[in-house]
Amino acid sequence: MSAVARRYAKALFELAAEPGSREQIARELELLRGVVASAELAPMWNNPRLTAEQRRALVAALQRELQLSELLGRFLHCLADAKRLRELPSIEQAFEQLFDESLRRTRAVFRSALPLDETTLDRLRARFTALTEKEVLVRTEVDPELLGGIVVEVEGKIFDGSVRTQLARMAARLVGAASH
Amino acid sequence: MSRFRMGFASGLALLALAPAWAAAPSHGEQAHGHGPPWATLFFTVINFLIFVWLLARYVWPQMRLWLRERHTAVVSELETAAKLREEAERLRAQWAERLARVEQEVATLRQSLLADLERERQRVLAEAEKVAAAIRHDAERQAVAELRRLEEELRAELVLRAQELARVWVRNNWTAADQQRAVEEFLRQVPS
16 A cells, blocks of 8 residues: 555545545445456556546546546546546555544455355454454455355454465474474 | 034045046156156146035035935935824724624624514505504494484374374364364463
8 A cells, every 4th residue: 555545545534524525435446346357457447558537537427427426536636637547546545544443443355265154254253353453344255265164354364274384383283392 | 413414525536536646647748757746747737626625615505405404304204104103093993893793783783674664564554553543443334324314214104194094093083073182182271
């Protein structure tokens, strides 16, 4: 995440001060990120040869089609004029971070070898809520390469309880014990 | 010396007078018939005396000086010859002594040489033994290191194989109950 993206995200976050506006901007940014990352639109969105008129036309079309708010529409035009459209994914990420911080919540990824049931998810969420002292928004992923167990990523930290890692540690200990 | 001088002078006088005696009868016979020719004898004697005086005055001192120098030189040469002879005798005796000691010195030298050779042989042997010990030690150390390396490689290979087998086994046999136990263990390990 670049410093430029953080500055733009902070500006947008401060502009969206009305009640409910930040939630709406966050939803729209998430939708917009998915759209501009699509195979149809990504080449045009990231094309540096577009003229200012073409960029403005593209943004206007997106605003119209996705029914984006007035504030986000003006922000996108501003990005288009500054030739910063490619920074949108980073800006969305930074905005989401600012929004989460303002609501005292954080996001976590739970990766497990097998799907987690709701009870287990609740227990894990409660444990990490207690650990971070923030509301934890969870995204779950199933990764068979873990072999078993679970890996949690939260606030830049990784809590690794996977069987794959335990096997690797065990192997490293055995090899290390042999060399000493 | 005076006797020599007197004898020498008498000899010379007889030699000078001899012609006078021989010539005297012929003069007498011519002048007076018989009787000695006194005048001739007188002048002959005078001549002889002058001759003797000249010899004694000028010849004899030079001759005596020459004889004295000759005597001194002969004595000096005799002394030098005696000294040289003594030196030669001394050198001869010295060399004779050395020759007498040569065999002993040769024997001593031979023993010394043999002792040096023996010491050198011992030194070379000790050096060779030291080098051999160092080579043996290095070889042993290298062998141990190589053995350890092979052991580590083998162990690493075994661990890798075991890990792979464990992965396959877990992948095929991991159940929901195992997953639940793993999550419980994970929750115990996460700091609260």
